Amino acid sequence: MKDAIAGKTMLALTLFAVLLVLLMIAGLYLKSRPVLSSHSLGELFFSTRWRPFRGQFGFLPFILGTLWVTGVAMLIAVPLCLLTAIYLSEYAPARVREWVKPLIDILAGIPSVVFGVWGMLVVVPFIKDTVAPAFKVFSTGYSVLAGGIVLAIMVFPVIIHVTLEVLRAVPSEVREASLALGATRWQTVKRVVLRKALPGVAAAVVLGIARAFGETMAVLMVVGNVPKVPKSVLDPAYPLPALIANNYGEMLSVPLYDSALMLAALILLLVILAFNVASRLVLRRVERSLR
Amino acid sequence: MENRTHISVQGLNVHIRREHVLKDINLSIPDRKITAIIGPSGCGKTTLLRSFNRLIDATEGVRVSGRVLVDDEDILDPRAEVTHIRKKMGLLLQKPFPLPMSIYENVAYGPRIHGIRDRRRLDGIVECFLRKASLWDEVSGRLSQPASALSLGQQQRLCLARGLAVEPAIILGDEPTSALDPQSSQRIEQTFTELKRDYTIVIVTHILRQARRLADHVVFLYLGELVEQGPAWDFFNNPKHPMTREYIKGLIS
Amino acid sequence: MARDRRFAEERLFRGLMIAATALIVSCLALILLTVLAKGLPFMSLDMVTRTPQGGYYLGKGGGVLNAILGSLYLAGGATLLAILIGLPVALYLNVYARPGGRFVAASRFAFDVLNGVPSIVYGAFGFTLMIFFGLRASLLGGIIAIALLILPMMARSMDEVIRLVPRELLEASYALGATRWETARRVVARQALPGILTAVLIAFGRGIGDAAAVIFTTGFTDAVPGSLLRPAATLPLAIFFQLGVPIPEVQGRAYASALILTVLILAVSLAARLLSRRLTRHVVK
Structure with a gap:
């Protein structure tokens, strides 16, 4: 009797947790319906006019801002993460690996505001005083580049961790087969290991992108938050998550404003879900091939 | 091309973590013949084979001492360049691993x-x-x-x-037929006998009959020690060591 | 010669890899050092024992006790709530559900995906929930939002440790006539306890550091929270808000808060690490 009740309760809780994602989509959709019904999708997605007080909600600057910042972050993070993951998995002595892995875990645990503080104290002045003058332009330092650098450091752990798992799934005999033919280690990595691990590595990068899309506080603190489409990496930007977080105070007093912000959250959720589902499907296949 | 592919092992000791896996191995492997390394599983056969092309380097916590001479070059010398050593030896693993x-x-x-x-x-x-x-x-x-x-x-x-x-001048096989069906095994064995005209072949096997069929020269390892080695005919028909006799009769496995 | 080139390439990439690894590790060091160097001068006993004095954001005296306690209450409450849901879920997946079945695989997949949803979305969703239930920004609202945020990772990591419990142990318990519920509670949960605690600590660490999910839901106040239905301060938001104020003393409180938060998180992650090391030491292989 008790067993049956416990079983039912647990099933209910599990269903609740699993269906949470649908609940979130439904909740955010309901909230964003007013703005969806009064504005066309084309206007919402492709207009650069963001004037909430006049009822104009063009998301384009924010969408492009997100893309710029994420793009810069990935340009920095992907090569560094791949090199590090390959080093840790294929080259590093066990002792180095045992030291570096926990450090990367610690990096993953640092709260996003702390990254933001660091960005404001170190990255922003560096761009203002060193990078911008080097290109003979003026920048306050609060820029796409600052956001990209901070974001890159934040996605390091995600990409490295997943890539390491993927590389571990490559059977060591495949490496040995190549080494036994007299290939150098790098030749083996480049031509055999990476080729075999490619789908998984791609999935790791996509997970990193998804993480970067949604990151809020740290980016918000260093990108400048100007609702214009950036033209260079030294311009400020205004990514979607920052938009949502920054306007929570006034959103209830302006008509449709809250609805527009919830739509922004819904867009983020859907895009990130799609990215996550795609890469998790690939990773599940990789994991299966391990067994 | 010069044909001194002779492999000779002098005082080889291998430790993996705290385990003494190979104990003071001395042997030489004849050219252009098939040499079979036999012995029960876990006796160090594979480790011996892998020290020939230094794939053993990749093992966690390994310490190697002694000399393995290939073409008069000590390949265990830390200054030795591994890729050209490995190029001299083809390797077949238990299961095929195509790239x-x-x-x-x-x-x-x-x-x-x-x-x-x-x-x-x-x-x-x-x-x-x-x-x-x-x-x-x-x-x-x-x-x-x-x-x-x-x-x-x-x-x-x-x-x-x-x-x-x-x-390569040498082919190393680590139980190269153990994952195959009998027919495929036979084809591989047949290929080996054709190849020994041009190559020195070393295979690890735990199948005695395979060693009898193929080998010209046999090396018998037991618990990391070299018990006996010699030409196949002598080895099987006139074993010197009592342990070899028991192994051939199937008493130790 | 081709041979020289491939060795040059080997050396080049090996060098690049070591440089990349060193760079990533030094980023961590740089961040920790910056936080330490900026925060330490503002640390004092007052900072951790008093609330901010002299009015919202602008007062120069006092400390950040409101945020420290607020964060602990918030993350503690959220962790508790997430355990109440997460632990049964993990037990269900491993004891009740058909092993290797579709439902189990789908649930794990769903949690992995949910784990990737950013905290700002949880915040926005929490906010819509609160409006739906007529709640205002409050400690309770924050607890719910953070609980939802950490639930997937907690359920999933508990699931992973419970999965390691040998099947034979379950069968031995059934053979003694125990029901699944008794088996789950007395055998599985107990055997996996260290791992479960590690999962709890990691989730707590994530909860205490999050800002985006609480910015809508919890509000901010100078007072130590006295009720679940009142707004509460949190360390991440204390950092964020106070940093934006052009008064050095207030900014100093932000730096001190950053240091306190970082130390808290490092302590939690160290504790989790020690626990999991103990766990693996006692695992029979």
């Missing part, structure tokens, strides 16, 4: 990494070694297919062709 590429690319892989880029030359190499591994007739029409599409037995012969394509 994640086409049949053609698998065979061309070795020559390519050693700097051969000319397509026509590669075509010739691929055909030549697929023939040597007696696989050509079965795959000549579908060289661009992924290697994983072949049967296990074909994959193993592909791995053999891949190993031969870097023109």
